[in-house]
Amino acid sequence: MCLSRIGFAAADGSRSFQPRLKLHLYFSLALQETVLFMDWITEHKLPFGEAMEDFVDLLVDHGGAVFDAISETLDTLIHGLTEGLLWIHPVALILAFTAAAWLWHRRWGMPVFTIVAFGLIWNLGYWEDTMATLSLVLYATVICIAVGVPLGIFTAHRNWMYRFLQPVLDLMQTIPPFVYLIPTLTLFGLGVVPGVISTVIFAIAAPIRLTYLGISEVPKELLEAGRSFGCTHRQLLFKVELPAAMSSIAAGITQCIMLSLSMVVIAALVGADGLGVPVVRALNTVDIAKGFEAGLAIVLLAIWLDRFFKQRDKTAG
């Protein structure tokens, strides 16, 4: 079309049209090159995905034994806990939870809620799934605390470290879980372990961030007081910094538990047992009743865990 217009302009013969004709020519050539360049861009795709795949393949080829070992150990531990919980009769376990709630909080509300919530779960027939989820969440949280809290402390003591860690944490929290579910699947195989690993990746940012925040916000005067009475570095950490940051760290841990629970359904997709399984099944069969019941069980467990691990009221302590 462009060419015909140029032809038309040329046929007009008038000299005064010459510059305009030139402009048209340049324009059309530029356009053509742009189109070619755009084609070139889409034809020469950068091999990001392939690189990642190669990297994962490399890991599988060379570290396969390590990942298998991790996978088997974790699998044994988690299933061990689940079976242990299931070995106890539900009534005994509910009573044990109730007693723990009373001993920890010294209020009547929490024990009553414990009986009602777990009683309902048992009644609806999700006891086994709930115990599987509980052990998955507990293991994920323990791993998150064991890695996240020391990392948070370390980062708070070396401020440059946070500049490196912050984008990594942002990435881990924003990247959709399905994306890293695929490599964890190839590394650890189907089952509960990739579920736990994905949960840890998703949830670990909270304890790291809140531990970092808590430790770096310890009032300077308290640190000075500790040092002025002759604290060693270790004493300063355990007697001043950690107690001062405790409420922030505890908030990080409860948040970590909540984030872990929100991964239950995704973990079910890669073969982890638990309350996610009936949800996925209900989705596939458009079973509203089942979906609702399983969802209710997740919510009850979430509320119970949140209330149980929230810091005790200071007046009660």
Added chain:
Amino acid sequence: MIEFDNVNVVFGKQPQRALPMIEQGLTRSEIQEKTKLVVGVNRANLTVEEGEICVLMGLSGSGKSSLVRCVNGLNKVTSGSVRIKDGDEYIDFATASEPVQRDLRTRKISMVFQNFALFPWLTVEENVAFGLEMQGLSKAERLKKTRRQLELVGLSQWANRRPDELSGGMRQRVGLARALATESDILLMDEPFSALDPLIREQLQNELLEMQRELNKTIVFVSHDLDEALKLGSKIAIMKDGEIVQQGRPEQIVLDPATDYVRNFVASVNPLSVLRVRSVMQSLDAVASDDQGRKLISKAHDIWLENPGTANASVIYQRDDSFHPQIWSSDRDITTLGKLPTIVSNDTTLREAVEIRYVTGHCVLVEDKNHIVGFVADRQIYHSLLGKHLGEESG
């Protein structure tokens, strides 16, 4: 007890860079402009004697807190030394190894903070025991010492409360008890009473002075309040922009301010409670005497003093009368004095001297080791109140 020797404290990266500039005498703002370094303390020389309350005085940012923090190493000394007497030897805190520093902190030096710096998760008792725990004492010993310390500050019944249940004054008493519990010789107090309201502040100042009479600690006290400094300090160092501009006894500072800066500071001070008679008196060395060795007290009223060498045998002659002076000491009520000349010790305050002059109607004789060394009459009182100081006594 504590010797600051040419101490410089510079904050920032590579603080050594500022040292040659300090030596050249560049000001703090010039150095900051050139290097982005902040000079906290600039060539400070100061000696704090045993049992003394030395007050570091200055406005905020004058470096007083930075200097006191050099004593226990909360601030790093950039150059110079801070020597602390431990037993018979002096230890330079700045160059001491970490275990030695920690040993000094647990055993020798304790600190009281402006905003109390109590640990909110510990009870009052556990807070007081913190330093003892660092000393490695057993729980029973800690408890015993803590109890005694809480009794001393009158907080025994609050032992199991948390700091946030206490008022500001009570919290600082806990802070003081925590510092005293370690039985350290040196007590650093960084504006300990500044966050309290005036009445409580006054009360705690008095309690501190009372405790000090018994405990005889070496105290470095930081304050921005000149009245507080004059009340508590046996020595005052006035700081400005990191430098000590003047140091000396409180009356020296008031009577003989070294710079305009200090003069402005002391302009509003009431001299009555600060000045001692020894600094405002007319010295007997400088007055005329007659052929019998009697000293002339007042030409206008024809008053002469006989026998100044032995205070209790001295006699005052006024025209045809003669008086045997009475002796006053600070535990006696001034209103019970008779209408006689009065002998007082040389550290009597000007306020007391004025009152004695008013009650007795006679001059006040100043005694030192049973010698009468001078007197305070109306002329001396007016001079000192008006700030027209008689130069030679101020040294």
